[in-house]
Amino acid sequence: xxxxxxxxxxxxxxxxxxxxxxxxxxxxxxxxxxxxxxxxxxxxxxxxxxxxxxxxxxxxxxxxxxxxxxxxxxxxxxxxxxxxxxxxxxxxxxxxxxxxxxxxxxxxxxxxxxxxxxxxxxxxxxxxxxxxxxxxxxxxxxxxxxxxxxx
Numbered sequence: 420x421x422x423x424x425x426x427x428x429x430x431x432x433x434x435x436x437x438x439x440x441x442x443x444x445x446x447x448x449x450x451x452x453x454x455x456x457x458x459x460x461x462x463x464x465x466x467x468x469x470x471x472x473x474x475x476x477x478x479x480x481x482x483x484x485x486x487x488x489x490x491x492x493x494x495x496x497x498x499x500x501x502x503x504x505x506x507x508x509x510x511x512x513x514x515x516x517x518x519x520x521x522x523x524x525x526x527x528x529x530x531x532x533x534x535x536x537x538x539x540x541x542x543x544x545x546x547x548x549x550x551x552x553x554x555x556x557x558x559x560x561x562x563x564x565x566x567x568x569x570x
Contacts, residue, residue, distance in 0.1 A: 420489040422457070424514040427486070429500060430507045433466045433478030440480050443505055447484065447496075454495055456488040473507045485514075 429447075431440055444461065451458050464481035473479070488496075493511055500509040514522075 420491070422487045422489050424459075424485075424487055424516075424519060425493065425511055426514055427484045427496065427509065427511040429482050429484075429509045430469075430473070430479040431482065431505055432476055432507060433480050434476070435480065435505070440482075443503075444482055447499070450496065450499055451484070451486060451488075451492075454488070454492040456486050456492050456496070458484060458486045460485040476507065479507060 431443055435443075444463070448458060448461070460483075462483040462485070464483060466478055466480050468477060469479050497509065497511060500506050
């Protein structure tokens with residue numbers, strides 16, 4: 420059977436404790452392994468305020484599973500999502516090779532931009548510290564010069 424790349428997002432109740440959330444995440448990890456699904460990455464996006472309430476809840480904990488699976492495994496996984504009362508929403512998306520390449524390129528560019536920003540910030544801080552050091556040093560030099568001229 421042909422396996423394809425997928426991303427599956429789930430939204431859990433944001434009021435759960437971290438231990439409960441980890442339990443649910445590992446539960447689905449085990450379900451994936453049971454269905455011969457190769458998990459590439461599990462991204463714990465975290466707690467977020469939702470745009471609109473779902474089941475009268477304002478906050479959700481978002482999780483993204485990146486995996487490779489056969490199409491029949493997707494049906495089983497989504498069936499498990501639907502039956503689980505802890506999952507408020509879910510979405511599973513097929514990821515084409517082109518989409519994966521574009522996403523990777525986007526994150527590579529974003530990481531490079533962040534690194535550049537951090538470097539510029541560090542350079543500005545270093546210059547500010549050097550300037551502060553020079554301004555602290557300058558009065559001391561002037562005082563010693565004044566003392567020498569007084570003698």
